[in-house]
Amino acid sequence: MKSWNKGRTQRALRRLLGDRAGGVMMEYVILAVLIAAAVVVAVAMFGKTIVGMFDTAGKGATTRHSEAKATLDKTRSTQDTDAQAAEDYHDSMHE
Numbered sequence: 001m002k003s004w005n006k007g008r009t010q011r012a013l014r015r016l017l018g019d020r021a022g023g024v025m026m027e028y029v030i031l032a033v034l035i036a037a038a039v040v041v042a043v044a045m046f047g048k049t050i051v052g053m054f055d056t057a058g059k060g061a062t063t064r065h066s067e068a069k070a071t072l073d074k075t076r077s078t079q080d081t082d083a084q085a086a087e088d089y090h091d092s093m094h095e
Helices: 006-017 021-061 065-093
Strands: none
Touching: 021 065
């Protein structure tokens, strides 16, 4: 009597039923790429603002309050400029 070859049977069943392990892995790769792209966009959009706020907080925690105020004003000005640029871009995309 011939012995049953489990590996060959599994390969045949996978071929018949379709092995979806590669497809699922690809979905995870696509999801990871989308998350990474979102992180890059968030850092690009908010990076200068966050650095400015930390700089302001650092100067405000010391005795350099006038420098902290100047840095805060500069950060707010940059935020306003970036917000206006984003709004202009949004409007140009919807024309």
